[in-house]
Amino acid sequence: MTMYNSIKEEAYHCNMELPKLGLVLFTFGNVSVADRSKQVFAIKPSGVPYEKLSPEQMVVVDFDGNVIEGDLRPSSDTKTHAVLYKHWEEIGGITHTHSTYATAWAQSQRDIPIFGTTHADHLTVDIPCAAPMSDDMIAGNYEYETGFQIINHFAEQQLDYREVEMILVGNHAPFAWGKDGMKSVYNSAVLEQVAKMALLTEQINPSAPRLKPALVKKHYERKHGKNAYYGQ
Amino acid sequence: MTMYNSIKEEAYHCNMELPKLGLVLFTFGNVSVADRSKQVFAIKPSGVPYEKLSPEQMVVVDFDGNVIEGDLRPSSDTKTHAVLYKHWEEIGGITHTHSTYATAWAQSQRDIPIFGTTHADHLTVDIPCAAPMSDDMIAGNYEYETGFQIINHFAEQQLDYREVEMILVGNHAPFAWGKDGMKSVYNSAVLEQVAKMALLTEQINPSAPRLKPALVKKHYERKHGKNAYYGQ
Amino acid sequence: MTMYNSIKEEAYHCNMELPKLGLVLFTFGNVSVADRSKQVFAIKPSGVPYEKLSPEQMVVVDFDGNVIEGDLRPSSDTKTHAVLYKHWEEIGGITHTHSTYATAWAQSQRDIPIFGTTHADHLTVDIPCAAPMSDDMIAGNYEYETGFQIINHFAEQQLDYREVEMILVGNHAPFAWGKDGMKSVYNSAVLEQVAKMALLTEQINPSAPRLKPALVKKHYERKHGKNAYYGQ
Amino acid sequence: MTMYNSIKEEAYHCNMELPKLGLVLFTFGNVSVADRSKQVFAIKPSGVPYEKLSPEQMVVVDFDGNVIEGDLRPSSDTKTHAVLYKHWEEIGGITHTHSTYATAWAQSQRDIPIFGTTHADHLTVDIPCAAPMSDDMIAGNYEYETGFQIINHFAEQQLDYREVEMILVGNHAPFAWGKDGMKSVYNSAVLEQVAKMALLTEQINPSAPRLKPALVKKHYERKHGKNAYYGQ
Numbered sequence: 037m038t039m040y041n042s043i044k045e046e047a048y049h050c051n052m053e054l055p056k057l058g059l060v061l062f063t064f065g066n067v068s069v070a071d072r073s074k075q076v077f078a079i080k081p082s083g084v085p086y087e088k089l090s091p092e093q094m095v096v097v098d099f100d101g102n103v104i105e106g107d108l109r110p111s112s113d114t115k116t117h118a119v120l121y122k123h124w125e126e127i128g129g130i131t132h133t134h135s136t137y138a139t140a141w142a143q144s145q146r147d148i149p150i151f152g153t154t155h156a157d158h159l160t161v162d163i164p165c166a167a168p169m170s171d172d173m174i175a176g177n178y179e180y181e182t183g184f185q186i187i188n189h190f191a192e193q194q195l196d197y198r199e200v201e202m203i204l205v206g207n208h209a210p211f212a213w214g215k216d217g218m219k220s221v222y223n224s225a226v227l228e229q230v231a232k233m234a235l236l237t238e239q240i241n242p243s244a245p246r247l248k249p250a251l252v253k254k255h256y257e258r259k260h261g262k263n264a265y266y267g268q
Numbered sequence: 269m270t271m272y273n274s275i276k277e278e279a280y281h282c283n284m285e286l287p288k289l290g291l292v293l294f295t296f297g298n299v300s301v302a303d304r305s306k307q308v309f310a311i312k313p314s315g316v317p318y319e320k321l322s323p324e325q326m327v328v329v330d331f332d333g334n335v336i337e338g339d340l341r342p343s344s345d346t347k348t349h350a351v352l353y354k355h356w357e358e359i360g361g362i363t364h365t366h367s368t369y370a371t372a373w374a375q376s377q378r379d380i381p382i383f384g385t386t387h388a389d390h391l392t393v394d395i396p397c398a399a400p401m402s403d404d405m406i407a408g409n410y411e412y413e414t415g416f417q418i419i420n421h422f423a424e425q426q427l428d429y430r431e432v433e434m435i436l437v438g439n440h441a442p443f444a445w446g447k448d449g450m451k452s453v454y455n456s457a458v459l460e461q462v463a464k465m466a467l468l469t470e471q472i473n474p475s476a477p478r479l480k481p482a483l484v485k486k487h488y489e490r491k492h493g494k495n496a497y498y499g500q
Numbered sequence: 501m502t503m504y505n506s507i508k509e510e511a512y513h514c515n516m517e518l519p520k521l522g523l524v525l526f527t528f529g530n531v532s533v534a535d536r537s538k539q540v541f542a543i544k545p546s547g548v549p550y551e552k553l554s555p556e557q558m559v560v561v562d563f564d565g566n567v568i569e570g571d572l573r574p575s576s577d578t579k580t581h582a583v584l585y586k587h588w589e590e591i592g593g594i595t596h597t598h599s600t601y602a603t604a605w606a607q608s609q610r611d612i613p614i615f616g617t618t619h620a621d622h623l624t625v626d627i628p629c630a631a632p633m634s635d636d637m638i639a640g641n642y643e644y645e646t647g648f649q650i651i652n653h654f655a656e657q658q659l660d661y662r663e664v665e666m667i668l669v670g671n672h673a674p675f676a677w678g679k680d681g682m683k684s685v686y687n688s689a690v691l692e693q694v695a696k697m698a699l700l701t702e703q704i705n706p707s708a709p710r711l712k713p714a715l716v717k718k719h720y721e722r723k724h725g726k727n728a729y730y731g732q
Numbered sequence: 733m734t735m736y737n738s739i740k741e742e743a744y745h746c747n748m749e750l751p752k753l754g755l756v757l758f759t760f761g762n763v764s765v766a767d768r769s770k771q772v773f774a775i776k777p778s779g780v781p782y783e784k785l786s787p788e789q790m791v792v793v794d795f796d797g798n799v800i801e802g803d804l805r806p807s808s809d810t811k812t813h814a815v816l817y818k819h820w821e822e823i824g825g826i827t828h829t830h831s832t833y834a835t836a837w838a839q840s841q842r843d844i845p846i847f848g849t850t851h852a853d854h855l856t857v858d859i860p861c862a863a864p865m866s867d868d869m870i871a872g873n874y875e876y877e878t879g880f881q882i883i884n885h886f887a888e889q890q891l892d893y894r895e896v897e898m899i900l901v902g903n904h905a906p907f908a909w910g911k912d913g914m915k916s917v918y919n920s921a922v923l924e925q926v927a928k929m930a931l932l933t934e935q936i937n938p939s940a941p942r943l944k945p946a947l948v949k950k951h952y953e954r955k956h957g958k959n960a961y962y963g964q
Contacts, residue, residue: 081363083963112962140932144846152375153440171946208849236372250403266344384607385672467602476608482635499547499578616839617904658929700836714867730808
C-alpha cells in the first residue's frame with residue numbers, strides 16, 4: 037500500500053477500458069490519472085499487454101516526467117502526458133490510443149469537420165489536427181516535444197483545452213483528456229465514433245455542410261455550462 | 269409497485285436492446301413505451317449508463333412532456349417523444365439513437381434511396397431525411413420543435429407514419445417508432461442496416477438504380493396488409 | 501420422432517450458424533436441407549427469431565413446395581428452394597441471407613469480379629448477379645419464379661451449379677447451395693467475405709485487374725477435382 | 733510425447749490466436765513454428781477447423797517440405813513456409829492469413845504506403861507487395877515457388893527480412909514472420925490494422941503524404957535496435 041494507490045487503481049481501471057471499447061490493438065494505447073495535490077500521475081507501464089496488467093504495475097511519475105514509484109518502465113509516451121499535466125492545470129486524466137478512424141484522420145492531416153450533433157454534444161469546433169512535428173523537435177526530446185506540439189497548436193488556434201478535450205497529432209494518432217481518467221477514456225471513444233461518422237458522411241455526400249451555428253450552440257449547451265440539462 | 273410498472277418494465281427491456289444491437293455508444297440513445305389508456309409513456313432517464321439501468325429508474329411522462337412519476341430526470345429528448353405520441357395516435361413505442369450509418373446519412377442530409385428488397389420489406393419509399401431545423405425552432409423549445417420538424421416533414425412529403433416508421437433528422441440522427449417499444453427498436457436496427465447497405469451500394473455502383481415499383485410493392489406486401497404471408 | 505428428424509436436426513443446426521457467422525439481422529435468412537431419397541427438404545419456419553428456434557419447428561416440404569410436416573408456416577422463400585432442389589439434382593442444402601456486402605453487390609446489380617485466390621479457391625468465374633426479375637414474374641408466383649430466375653441465369657451464362665455454388669439476385673440478395681446444408685452455409689460466408697474484399701480492392705485500386713487464368717486454375721484445382729490436395 | 737512436443741504446442745497456441753484476432757474465416761490461415769536445432773517446423777494440418785484443432789494434430793516438417801511426424805496432411809502452404817525457413821535463417825515462426833484488408837491490398841497489387849507512426853513502429857518502408865507469379869511458377873511447384881517469389885522480391889527491393897517482417901503476395905494474401913510464432917502472429921495483426929488505416933487514410937485525403945523520414949526513423953528506433961526504449 038502506498039500513498040498513490042488511489043490513482044494507480046483508477047489508472048488501471050481506465051486502461052482496462054481501452055480494449056473493451058475497441059480502441060486498442062495489443063498495447064497501442066495508454067491512460068494516465070493525475071493526483072494534483074501530489075503533482076504526480078499514474079500511467080500504464082510500457083509494452084505490458086492489457087490481459088497481464090495489474091494496478092500494482094502502474095508507474096507513478098511527476099509532472100517533469102521523473103519516475104516516483106514503480107518497478108516497471110512507464111509508457112514511452114509518458115513525457116507527453118507530463119507536459120500536458122504541467123501546463124494545463126485543470127486536467128486529471130489523459131488517454132492516448134491509435135484507434136482506427138481517429139488515427140486515419142491524423143494520418144490524413146485533416147481536422148475532423150463538425151458534421152452533426154453527436155460532435156456538437158462534445159465540442160463546438162472541428163476536432164483539431166496538429167501538423168507533424170519539425171525534424172528538430174523529433175530528433176530532440178520527442179515525446180516531451182509532442183506535448184508542446186499539442187499545447188502550441190491550441191495556442192495558435194486559440195482553443196481552450198477545457199472546451200476542446202481532444203486532438204489529433206498529424207501522422208501520428210489521437211490524444212484526449214478530461215477532468216479525470218474516465219472522462220479522457222470517454223473522450224477517446226467519442227472521438228473515434230465521430231471520426232468514423234465524419235468519414236462516412238463525406239462518402240455519402242462529398243459536399244456535406246458543417247453543422248450550423250445555432251445547432252452547434254444548442255447541443256453543446258445541453259451538456260455544458262450553467263444551463264446544461266443533460267444527465268442527472 | 270405502481271400502475272405504470274408494465275410500461276416501465278417494457279421500456280427497460282427495450283432500452284437494454286440498444287447496446288446488444290450495437291446501436292449506441294455510451295448513453296447516445298433512448299427508447300420510450302406508451303400506455304395509450306393512461307396517456308403516458310415510460311422513458312430512459314437522462315445520461316444513465318445502460319449497465320446501471322434498472323426498470324425502477326424509468327421515468328413516466330405525459331403526452332405534454334410533464335413528469336408523472338420518477339426520481340430521475342427523463343431523457344433530454346423526452347419532449348420529442350411526447351409530441352410524436354400526442355399527434356400520432358397509433359404508435360406505442362419510439363426509439364432514438366445515434367447509430368453510425370443512419371447518423372452519417374442524417375449528417376449528409378440525404379434521403380436513403382430504396383435500393384433493394386431489404387428496404388422494401390419495411391417501407392416503400394426512400395427513408396426520409398428532414399431538413400435541419402430553423403434557427404428560431406432551435407433557440408426556442410428545441411426538443412419539442414424536433415417533434416414538429418418530424419411531423420411537418422411527413423405532412424409535406426405526404427407520408428403516413430403508419431407505413432413509414434422511421435426518419436432522419438438532418439445533421440442530427442434517426443428516430444424510429446412502431447406499434448410498441450420492441451417494434452421501434454427493431455425499426456432502428458433495420459434502418460441502421462439499410463443505411464449501411466445503401467452506402468456500400470453507391471460505392472460499388474455510383475449509378476445504381478432504385479428498386480423498381482413491382483419489386484417494392486411485392487416485398488412490402490409480403491410483410492404488410494391483408495395479404496401478407498411472412499411470419500406466423 | 502418422425503422419419504424426417506435427421507434433416508430437421510441438420511436444418512436447425514445450419515440455421516443457427518447464420519447469426520454466429522454474422523450473416524443475418526433478426527430473421528433475414530434461412531437454410532434448408534434436403535433428403536433426396538424422400539424428395540423433401542426441411543426449412544426454417546417463417547419469421548421465427550433464431551434465439552427461439554428448435555429442431556421440431558423445422559418445416560418439411562416437398563420439391564413442389566407442398567408442406568409435408570410441420571405446424572408452422574415455412575420460410576416465405578420456400579418455393580425458391582423447392583425449384584432449385586427440383587432442377588438441380590446434386591444439391592443437398594440451400595442458404596439464403598441478406599448479408600451486408602453480398603446484398604450491396606446485389607443491389608448494385610454487378611457481378612463480383614474475381615480479384616484473388618480467396619475467390620478462386622471456391623469458383624473460377626465472377627460471382628454472377630442475375631438481373632432483377634420481370635414485372636410479370638414478380639406479380640405472379642414470385643418466390644417460385646425467383647428459382648427460375650436463378651436457373652435461367654445459369655443456363656444463359658453457361659454456368660454449372662456444381663461448380664458455381666452461389667448467386668446474387670439483382671436488387672435482392674444472395675443464395676448459395678452445396679452438397680449439404682453446412683456446405684451451403686459455408687458458401688454463404690465465403691461469398692460475404694469475397695464480396696467485402698472485392699469492394700475494398702476496387703477502393704484501393706479502381707483499375708485492379710482480375711486474377712489471371714493460371715492462378716484461377718491453380719487455386720481452384722487445389723481444392724476441387726481429382727488432383728485436389730487441400731484438406732484431409 | 734515426442735521430441736517435437738514443444739513446437740507442436742507452440743504452433744497450436746499460435747494458430748488458435750488467429751480466430752481470436754479476427755484474422756481468419758474458417759480455415760483460411762496457418763501458423764508454423766520452427767525448431768532451428770532440429771531443422772524442422774510444426775504447422776497446422778490442412779483444412780482442419782480451428783475449433784477442432786489440438787496440439788497433437790500439428791504436423792512436423794523439415795525445411796525441404798518432407799513430413800517428419802504427424803498423421804494428418806500439413807497445410808497446403810507448407811512448402812512456402814519451408815522455403816522461407818531454409819533461406820532466412822533467423823526466423824522462427826511464419827503466419828499466413830487471408831485477413832480482409834491486407835488481402836484487399838494484395839488483390840490491388842499495391843504496396844501499402846507508410847502513412848503514420850503505427851506503421852513506422854514496425855517497419856520503415858512501405859509494406860511490399862510482390863507481383864503475381866509467372867505462369868511457369870504457378871504451373872510448377874506452386875507453393876514452393878511462392879516462397880521464392882517472396883525471397884526474390886526482397887532481394888530485388890533490397891529489403892532485409894529481419895527488418896521487414898511481412899509481405900503481400902500479389903492477387904493472393906499476406907505472409908508475416910518473426911523470431912518466433914507469436915511474433916509472426918503479432919505481425920499479421922499489425923499488418924491487417926495498418927492495411928485498414930491506410931485505406932481509410934486515402935479515403936479521407938487522396939493526396940495524403942507519406943510519413944517524413946525523421947518520424948519514420950524516430951518511431952522505428954523507439955522499438956528496435958540498441959537504443960530502443962519501448963517495453964520492459
